[in-house]
Every structure is written in structure tokens, then in C-alpha cells.
Amino acid sequence: MxxxxxxxxxxxxxxxxxxxxxxxxxxxxxxxxxxxxxxxxxxxxxxxxxxxxxxxxxxxxxxxxxxxxxxxxxxxxxxxxxxDIGSGYNEYNKIENLVKIVRKGFPGKNREILLTYSLNNIKSIGIKISEGLNPKRSIYLCLKDERKIPLTPVQQPNTISNLEEEAADLAKFLELKLENL
Structure with a gap:
């Protein structure tokens, strides 16, 4: 369990x-x-x-x-x-067959942001790395309808090896393929 x-x-x-x-x-x-x-x-x-x-x-x-x-x-x-804007968690639940992305927003009616996706609708885990003055290194949840949902928080860029390791662990856990975006 x-x-x-x-x-x-x-x-x-x-x-x-x-x-x-x-x-x-x-x-x-x-x-x-x-x-x-x-x-x-x-x-x-x-x-x-x-x-x-x-x-x-x-x-x-x-x-x-x-x-x-x-x-x-x-x-x-x-x-x-x-x-604490932007804090939260990503939950990958094989029992319920769901991925939940939970974040805190600004106070108000919609403070709690909750996105749920069925594991059946997920095509792969994607990695996007762009270098330059403003480097971006992110892990994405790639859906079958071609949407890409970012999973990594906004922060200083993670090392490429750590990012690849995180993405590979997640892809292995969800039994999905890993792709470069």
C-alpha cells in the first residue's frame, strides 16, 4: 500500500x-x-x-x-x-489511479488549487532543459491530449543530473516512458 x-x-x-x-x-x-x-x-x-x-x-x-x-x-x-504562495504537493496514487497537483494561491474563494488527472490520460514524463541567461530545467506531466503540466516548483535551476534522476524515478514509479521536450 x-x-x-x-x-x-x-x-x-x-x-x-x-x-x-x-x-x-x-x-x-x-x-x-x-x-x-x-x-x-x-x-x-x-x-x-x-x-x-x-x-x-x-x-x-x-x-x-x-x-x-x-x-x-x-x-x-x-x-x-x-x-506561502505556490507551496503544496504532487501526489501520485496508483490505488485511486489519480495524479493530484495541489498548490496554495492568493487568499480568497479559490485559494486552494487542485488539479487531478487520471493515470490513464498520462502519456509520459517529460524533461525540458533550456540554457542561457535564464536557464529553465523542469519536469512535466505529458498528457495524451498534448498538454504539458509542470511538476517542478519555480526555483533556482536544479542540476541536470538531479533533474534527470527525479524524472526517471517518477517515470519508473508511474510505469511511464521518459521523453525530452
Missing amino acids: QNDIRQDRIIGSKRFSNYFWMFFLFIGGVSFLLAGLSSYLQINLIPFTNATQLIFIPQGIIMLFYGTISISLSIYILLTVVW
């Missing part, structure tokens, strides 16, 4: 890179905001520099704009981390 069900956990937004960018954008945004306010109020609000020398229009107002945008982005990233 245990050998007939496999569940792969997917890490969502709770990754180091999101914590780093949230902190970096917040600190930068507060600095820009304080510099813009310093130029408007002619009071130095930043201890390590003299921002009162900035002319409010156009420099100070641009600093306020950049600071506001940066803080807004950091709050957005904070909320995606708190809500």
Missing part, C-alpha cells in the same frame, strides 16, 4: 531569496523615502548623509516615488511569504 502512493512536497514562497529581496527592498525604500522627505522638509532625516541638499523637484519627488514603490514591493513579497 505504501509503495502505491508517492507524495512530493513543493516549497512555495518561503525561500531565502524572497527573504533577502524583501529586506533589501524595504531598507532601500525607507532610505529613498527619507531622502525625499529630507529634501522637502529641509531637515536631515538620514544620519549618514546630508539629503537636505537635494532639490525637491525633480530629485526629491523621484526619491519619494522610488521609495514608495520599493516599500510596496517589499510588502507584496512579505505577503507572498506569509501566505
Whole structure:
């Protein structure tokens, strides 16, 4: 029974890179905001520099704009981390003859995203590797109607050997062929 069900956990937004960018954008945004306010109020609000020398229009107002945008982005990233957007699991169940893909979305009526596919409708497990400035290495569930459902989370690219090993294990478990996309 245990050998007939496999569940792969997917890490969502709770990754180091999101914590780093949230902190970096917040600190930068507060600095820009304080510099813009310093130029408007002619009071130095930043201890390590003299921002009162900035002319409010156009420099100070641009600093306020950049600071506001940066803080807004950091709050957005904070909320995606708190809500753990994208987390979930892939379940391969030979007993029920189903593949379930479960993810968390944004809060609301459709927060829980659930996709189910019959094992009879699955043609193969596919691997797609593209190199370059933005490398992508993903495993796909290839359906008989030519749809390709991604199974790997959005993250730093996995090593090719690890990706191939994961895909081969999954194809062996589901008794499907492995193909290169």
C-alpha cells in the first residue's frame, strides 16, 4: 500500500531569496523615502548623509516615488511569504489511479488549487532543459491530449543530473516512458 502512493512536497514562497529581496527592498525604500522627505522638509532625516541638499523637484519627488514603490514591493513579497504562495504537493496514487497537483494561491474563494488527472490520460514524463541567461530545467506531466503540466516548483535551476534522476524515478514509479521536450 505504501509503495502505491508517492507524495512530493513543493516549497512555495518561503525561500531565502524572497527573504533577502524583501529586506533589501524595504531598507532601500525607507532610505529613498527619507531622502525625499529630507529634501522637502529641509531637515536631515538620514544620519549618514546630508539629503537636505537635494532639490525637491525633480530629485526629491523621484526619491519619494522610488521609495514608495520599493516599500510596496517589499510588502507584496512579505505577503507572498506569509501566505506561502505556490507551496503544496504532487501526489501520485496508483490505488485511486489519480495524479493530484495541489498548490496554495492568493487568499480568497479559490485559494486552494487542485488539479487531478487520471493515470490513464498520462502519456509520459517529460524533461525540458533550456540554457542561457535564464536557464529553465523542469519536469512535466505529458498528457495524451498534448498538454504539458509542470511538476517542478519555480526555483533556482536544479542540476541536470538531479533533474534527470527525479524524472526517471517518477517515470519508473508511474510505469511511464521518459521523453525530452
